[in-house]
Amino acid sequence: MEDDVDINTLTIEQYLAWVQDDIRPGVVKPKIGNDVKFEINSNFMRELRHKLFKGTDDEDAHEHVRRVLEIADLFHFHGVTHDAVMLRVFTITLKGHALRWINRLPAGLVTTWDLLEKAFIRQYCPPFKSAKKLEIIHKFKQEMHETLYHAWERYNDMRFKCLQHDLNCQ
Structure with missing residues (x-):
């Protein structure tokens, strides 16, 4: 939706969809052009969701990032940047504490894959x-x-x- 929308004319669903982008995600997903088809197919989704990262002490954050990157590298989306892909797919590989952590990041904090990777490693592999x-x-x-x-x-x-x-x- 556009910024100059009169919120008094919106349905509750439209309003919630409009404000979700501003208040919810700490991870800002780059826009993908309308002429670009970006769809995560079921095989890609299955591989990504095969082993979810929960944020427990026995999990290896570096290994999880490496695994997600390996899977993402198998799929190429013409006209879609690496940042756009990774900022969309990484969050679906998380659950439990790790998912709560990423959902609680301050709005607009993470705008690139590099920032997300560093924040994730800092959170789950502290010194x-x-x-x-x-x-x-x-x-x-x-x-x-x-x-x-x-x-x-x-x-x-x-x-x-x-x-x-x-x-x-x-």
Whole structure:
């Protein structure tokens, strides 16, 4: 709806639809031109909703972002920017605490995918979690009945996750 609308002439549904854009989303979705067809097909939706991020301590925020980016990269929408796609699809991969967090962001706060990704990582991978991961790596020991090969694989998995998260694992 346009900004110069007389709200006294609107139905309640029209009014709510009009104000929703101004007060609800902290994530501002870029406009897509009328001549561009943007539709999230059912296969794309199924993949995105396969493993939702809830914001629990045992979930990896970096891994979730990587997974969503991998799925989004499989689908190309002619005339639609990466920001427009990601700002629309990322929110549908969240539920529970994470969905409440994103819905409570101040209106208009997030206008690019980069901002959303950074806010999400800051929220769900704070410095104390990173410090804990580094501490586990620094205190790594081979288990009593573990082969050297399996210990080495487990250590490399931890280091890989650390490097994936841009942590200094030295």
